[in-house]
Amino acid sequence: MCGIAGFFYAKSEGSPEDMASRMAGALKHRGPDVGGSWHDAESGVCLAHRRLSILDLSPAGNQPMSSPSGRFVMVFNGEIYNHLDLRNELAGQVFRGRSDAETLLAGFEAWGVERALERAVGMFALAVWDKTEKILILARDRIGEKPLYYGWAGERFAFASELQAMRALPDFKNPINREALALFMRHNAVPDPYSIYEKIYKLRPGNLLALSYDDARRFRLPGQKAYWRLLDSVKKGEAQPLEFGSDADAADALQKALMKSVKGQMIADVPLGAFLSGGVDSSLIVALMQAQSTLPVKTFTIGFHEHGFDEAPFAKAVARHLGTEHEELYVTDSDALAVIPKLPSIYAEPFSDSSQIPTFLLSQMVRKNVTVALSGDGGDEMFGGYERYFISGRLWQKVSAIPKPLRQWAGMLVRAVPVEAWNNLSPLVSPLLPRSRYTNMAGDRLHKGALMLGSSDSGSFYINGFMSHWNPGTVVLGASDVSTPLKEAWTMLSGFPTFMEQMMMLDALTYLPNDCLVKVDRAAMAVSLETRAPFLDYRIAELAWRMPLHYKVRKGAGKWIVREVLKRFIPQQCIDRPKMGFGVPLNSWLRGPLREWAEDLLDENRLKREGYLNHGPIRKKWSEHLAGRRNWQAHLWDVLMFQSWLAEQAH
Secondary structure, X not given: OEEEEEEEOOOOOOOHHHHHHHHHHOOHHHOEOEEEEEEEOOOOEEXXXXXXXXXXXXXXXXXXEEOOOOOEEEEEEEEEOOHHHHHHHOOOOOOOOOOHHHHHHHHHHHHOHHHHHHHOOEEEEEEEEEOOOOEEEEEEOOXXXXXXEEEEEOOEEEEEOOHHHHHOOOOOOOOEOHHHHHHHHHHOEOOOOEOOEOOEEEOOOOEEEEEEHHHHHOOOOOOOEEOOOHHHXXXXXXXXXXXXXXXXXXXXXHHHHHHHHHHHHOOOOOOEEEEOOOOHHHHHHHHHHHHOOOOOOEEEEEEEOOOOOOOHHHHHHHHHHHOOEEEEEEEOHHHHHHHHHHHHHHHOOXXXXXXXXXXXXXXXXXXXXXXXXXXXXXXXXXXXXOHHHHHHHHHHHHHOOOOHHHHHHHHHHHHHOOHHHHHHOHHHHHHHOOOOOOOOOHHHHHHHHHHHOOOOOHHHHHHXXXXXXXXXXXXXXOOOOOOOHHHHHHHOOOOOOOHHHHHHHHHHHHHHHHHHHHHHHHHHHOOOOEXXXXXXXXXXXXXXXXXXXXXXXXXXXXXXXXXXXXXXOXXXXXXXXXXXXXXXXXXXXXXXXXXXXXXXXXXXXXXXXHOOEOHHHHHHHHHHHHOOOOOOHHHHHHHHHHHHHHHHHOO
């Protein structure tokens, strides 16, 4: 796993080697082992690389790397799990080493870049310079595990794994993109193709971008091109669903495919382990690892002392049954709070999914023992695992049957009763609401539900009710009314037969790459840990979407077939438990140990002086939260993460 960066330096002043070194230096955490750069004075292209050695630890795996004929020069971040199979197809090629990067370059020469990417199974972001065609090609893996930013820094085209490498360029003076800030405040992450800076973009999953020498010289940015689209695979699966003779046959098919994916992702020349939360997804990945290992698999979990947040006992029970070499770490409030000042530099872009805190702590612990860790990411989106799918489905079924004017009137009635009054009635009201660890905050949930009653369609109901925080128009100064990419994606899902499948697909297209995978990649790479997710093998995604919905959802519960496979390895009692998520007690922290830190960032004069956020609604929510009248933890965390990121940029 590595960090990549580069640019067309054209007529800009300064030493290209020095600028490449600075860009690569900003990514040293992604690749602490060795760095390198390459530049072509004639074309003005410069490529930089930082390496975390995983396969072929020798210098033969160092980058930038040239293809056998010298036509292609590449910097590559990721893993190609089927690279040995590809080598067998490239019979007659002479290889210097055993790295997957070298295999991929040979594939570029044999099949062309796009065709080689179509054959590759893995996670990656790469840049390759074609000396013959004078084209720089950027590409990203199908699901979006590895990041890649690109755009203009002054008159220089640049790209990098993370934004701090772009900021290392001397002519990077890009202002904050207020439309992207508005989207961040709505969704707690900046969705692709946006970045927090103007003229800087994210390459979308499954896409490539080809920039010619003429494009760079004329400051012309070509569009992204998809070499694989999840939506196409889903539509194919809907048109050609799989038929199984029995439920056991369906479980066999998933087990076989996951076993193959896990086996491919266990290949490494460095110590390897796995995250284990005790949930269905991570437990199954560990079970399949242990089934294919002669030694105990190293597994890791962290626990919290706060009630409702501790999954460590469940993980320990799974580990004991499977016979793994298990390690757990119970973290204190002070451990978790010490991470918060590091978050702006870890994420390098505003990001406010608060599970970023335990994710970093877990990664930090794991890296002390292994260099590669497998995870269960992706299982929820592929197999219908999120509880919100069922809550949304049940609520929309009831709500949509009521005429919209009547719904709006009912919503106003609910909101006419103060939140505090509803909270006082929590013992009576909470049993009527969906299960939550915040049982004393019935009023917050009722008021949010009242806003959802006015939704005109199921997409607005899901996006506004379950996937949104702030209404950006009330809080971001100077932002135009930018349409959320989630609504744009929803319009493509109208042909799906069920609301459940629409929600799953929307999350796979947006929430998964923009939130979940960002969270894990940045947290793990901050400590030079490579993470791999067998559920995100695109062949697993295609299999999942060819399976009819009843294999994923039964009797009001998701991931049915995943549970069926897991039952073959661990007892039923280890599986049947409520899904907890990976949270922290942010609600109480903001009233307690984080209060002084937050007050400084939310200071009214500071917000006015900076000029990005409207202080009025922010201070109102802060006051209500401190008084215990409302639980605004998610909204406040959005503001605090932007404010702390902004403060770091000033240094």
